[in-house]
Amino acid sequence: MALYSEKVMDHFRNPRNVGIIEDANGIGEVGNAKCGDIMKMYLKIEDDVIQDVKFETFGCGSAIASSSMATELIKGKPVADAMRLTNQAVAEALDGLPDYKMHCSVLAEEAIQSALEDYRKRNA
Amino acid sequence: MIYADNAATTKMSPKAIQTMTALLKEAWGNPSSLYAQGQRAREILEKARGDVAAVLGAEPREIIFTSGGSEADNQAILSAAALGRKKGKLHIVSTAFEHHAVLHTLDKLRKEGFEVTLLDVHENGIVRPEEVEAALRGDTCLVTIMFANNEIGTIQPIREIGAICRKKGVLFHTDAVQAVGHVPIDVRADNIDLLSASAHKFHGPKGVGFLYARKGVPVSSLIEGGAQERGKRAGTENVPGIAAMAEALGEACGQMAENAAHLTEMRDRLIRGLSGIPHSALNGDPVYRLPGNVSFCFEGIEGESLLLLLDDRGIQASSGSACTSGSLDPSHVLLAIGRVHDVAHGSLRLTLGEEIGEAEVDEIIKAVKEVVAYLRSFSPIWRDLTLGKKEYIL
Numbered sequence: 001m002a003l004y005s006e007k008v009m010d011h012f013r014n015p016r017n018v019g020i021i022e023d024a025n026g027i028g029e030v031g032n033a034k035c036g037d038i039m040k041m042y043l044k045i046e047d048d049v050i051q052d053v054k055f056e057t058f059g060c061g062s063a064i065a066s067s068s069m070a071t072e073l074i075k076g077k078p079v080a081d082a083m084r085l086t087n088q089a090v091a092e093a094l095d096g097l098p099d100y101k102m103h104c105s106v107l108a109e110e111a112i113q114s115a116l117e118d119y120r121k122r123n124a
Numbered sequence: 125m126i127y128a129d130n131a132a133t134t135k136m137s138p139k140a141i142q143t144m145t146a147l148l149k150e151a152w153g154n155p156s157s158l159y160a161q162g163q164r165a166r167e168i169l170e171k172a173r174g175d176v177a178a179v180l181g182a183e184p185r186e187i188i189f190t191s192g193g194s195e196a197d198n199q200a201i202l203s204a205a206a207l208g209r210k211k212g213k214l215h216i217v218s219t220a221f222e223h224h225a226v227l228h229t230l231d232k233l234r235k236e237g238f239e240v241t242l243l244d245v246h247e248n249g250i251v252r253p254e255e256v257e258a259a260l261r262g263d264t265c266l267v268t269i270m271f272a273n274n275e276i277g278t279i280q281p282i283r284e285i286g287a288i289c290r291k292k293g294v295l296f297h298t299d300a301v302q303a304v305g306h307v308p309i310d311v312r313a314d315n316i317d318l319l320s321a322s323a324h325k326f327h328g329p330k331g332v333g334f335l336y337a338r339k340g341v342p343v344s345s346l347i348e349g350g351a352q353e354r355g356k357r358a359g360t361e362n363v364p365g366i367a368a369m370a371e372a373l374g375e376a377c378g379q380m381a382e383n384a385a386h387l388t389e390m391r392d393r394l395i396r397g398l399s400g401i402p403h404s405a406l407n408g409d410p411v412y413r414l415p416g417n418v419s420f421c422f423e424g425i426e427g428e429s430l431l432l433l434l435d436d437r438g439i440q441a442s443s444g445s446a447c448t449s450g451s452l453d454p455s456h457v458l459l460a461i462g463r464v465h466d467v468a469h470g471s472l473r474l475t476l477g478e479e480i481g482e483a484e485v486d487e488i489i490k491a492v493k494e495v496v497a498y499l500r501s502f503s504p505i506w507r508d509l510t511l512g513k514k515e516y517i518l
Contacts, residue, residue: 012432018502033466033505036426036445036454040504056504060428060445 004061005095011065016072019054025122028114031107037063039111041071045119048079055111062094062101063108069093070108079119085112125438126484130325130416131274131302131475132442137327137372144329144368151363156352165363172370176334179377180319181310188335188343188356189366193301193322194225195346196335199357200297200318201229201268203343205238207295208265215264217294219243219251220460222270225320226299227456230268243269249278249408249461257288266295271303271319275444275457275473276408277417279307286315295341301325301333305376306414307384317341323365328372332365383478387415390480394418397489401496403509405518407458407471416476419444421458421467423518424506425499430472433495439488444471466505467517 004012026043037059044052053075055067070090074082087105091097097105127135136144147168153161155169170184177184190196201216208214218230220242230240241259243251251269260267267289272279282298289296297318303309304319305326311319318341322333337343337356349358376383391413395406398420407419422430427445434441444455445468453459454468463471474488500506508514 009432012429013436015502020507029504033469036465036469038504056502056507058424058503058505059426061432063426064429 003098004065005097007069007093007095008062008065008097011068011094012061015055015064015068017054017068017075018056020056021052021054024054026115026117026119028111028116028118030110030114031059033058036060037104037107039063039067039107041067041111041115043115043119045079050074050077050079050082059104059107060101062097062104065094066090066097066104066108067111070105070112074112079116082112083116085109126440126480126488128439128441128474128476128480128488130477131277131414131473133324133330134327134477136324136329136368137375139375140328140368140372143371144364147364147367151367155361155363156350165361168367169361169363172367175370175374177336179373180304180336181312182336183339185354186311186336186339188337188353189361190333190335190357191331191362192333193223193299193320193325196320196322196333197223197225197297197299197301198229199335199343199346200320200337201226201233201266202346203337203341204266204268204295204297204318205233206344207342208238208263211265213263213265214238215241215261217241217243217256217259217264217267217269219245219269221245221249221273221275221457222268223274223299223301226268226270245278245460247462248412249273249276249457250412251280251285253281253284253288256285257292260288260292260294264292264294266297268297268299271298271300271309272307272414272417273408273457274302275455276419276461277302277414277475278408279303279412279414282316283314286317289317290315302414305373306380306416308380311336311338318343323369323372326372326376328369329365332362332369334369379478384415387476387478387480390476390482390485391416391418393482394474394476394485394488397485398492400489401493403516403518404496405467407461407463414475418474418476420472421463421518422470422472422496423467423516424503424509425470425496427469427471429499430470430492430495433498434491437491437495439491442473442475444473445469464517 021042024042155166304321427443458468
């Protein structure tokens with residue numbers, strides 16, 4: 001039995017939206033090196049729509065796959081939709097994660113929310 | 125495919141497989157039965173005991189067959205503790221980087237009133253004999269220190285530690301699971317009272333191991349039942365498995381010098397190659413380590429993703445990262461030699477097998493270099509390090 005679903009392995013091997021956005025207007029970073037996971041999300045928001053999103057992740061296979069999937073789920077979507085992104089949605093889109101890896105999907109949700117919060121503050 | 129996880133388990137030797145399968149058919153009798161079929165199994169069992177004892181410089185009656193290394197560790201430690209309790213000696217000396225079969229048994233004893241001193245293993249992963257001596261007290265009943273570490277491969281000064289224990293009249297146990305069949309061991313010359321070993325670490329079958337207990341060291345049984353193994357381990361003996369273990373051990377010890385010479389050369393080639401990766405570090409002493417063990421930490425990446433990508437390239441290895449253990453903490457061994465969490469998560473252990481050649485080693489070096497560079501290319505830690513926002517640790 002494989003540790004991860006095909007979807008997780010696909011997003012781990014070929015992560016979508018990897019990198020940084022130089023002129024991002026919302027940046028969020030969560031996790032810490034001590035625990036072995038750090039995710040950083042870069043958002044480019046225009047007219048209340050996520051025009052572009054990129055990520056950088058230090059972490060295990062499911063952390064990288066969760067970041068990748070989370071970016072796919074919000075790219076091109078209205079900010080209001082992105083704000084409703086949950087870790088369950090990320091995990092489900094990946095056809096599930098092992099129980100002890102669910103925290104990776106939580107981290108992905110938190111990274112997106114943190115970047116959205118940064119955007120909100122910058123525009124307050 | 126390059127299998128580089130021989131510290132986890134080894135492939136059985138063809139001769140051991142042959143011995144085992146032949147005996148499954150031929151020697152199925154119960155060694156405790158007095159008729160011919162039983163006595164045939166008894167003969168094979170006792171021949172195996174003699175063979176195992178001989179390569180370690182022990183006597184046959186000093187070998188107790190077990191289900192493996194963990195059972196032997198448990199039995200050795202609990203036996204010494206039971207003896208200590210009788211004498212009112214409730215102090216045990218060990219190290220911070222033992223296998224969990226030892227550490228968890230010590231935890232259990234702590235709850236039962238024992239005091240345990242865990243010695244520092246220093247940055248090079250080697251215990252200092254003078255610190256063992258200093259830790260001994262009037263109420264110390266046992267010193268248990270592994271022969272060679274399973275993650276970083278460092279070999280301990282067992283003979284010196286044994287001599288100190290012998291001089292002070294304290295029992296000395298060594299978990300030699302990673303060492304037996306790989307480095308020379310002579311239980312008499314090395315002053316060892318109790319030693320644990322596991323067959324599947326030297327090309328024998330899984331589920332078989334043994335405990336060496338020096339004559340005169342009282343060993344208590346973990347499993348109650350029949351009088352097998354001179355009353356030290358109940359249960360009908362796994363004759364084919366035990367004979368296959370003896371076969372594999374004989375082979376490993378017979379070829380030890382040439383295997384070690386070849387593996388040391390391959391190991392050092394691999395260490396040289398991986399040292400070329402910036403901000404990386406070898407874990408443990410470069411010289412006093414098992415012939416096939418290479419353990420590294422790479423800054424800015426996490427070990428599980430490294431393992432998965434190496435697996436995609438046909439290289440099978442292991443890591444001490446938290447994500448590969450299912451806990452939040454990285455390997456206790458890496459923490460014990462002073463690696464901080466941040467870099468301990470980025471560890472890689474490659475344990476080579478005898479069949480490895482230069483071409484395979486070079487393939488590993490190339491793959492690790494590329495995968496580390498790739499993972500660093502989108503690691504936020506690596507970006508902060510390269511931009512000078514964070515200080516390099518390695």
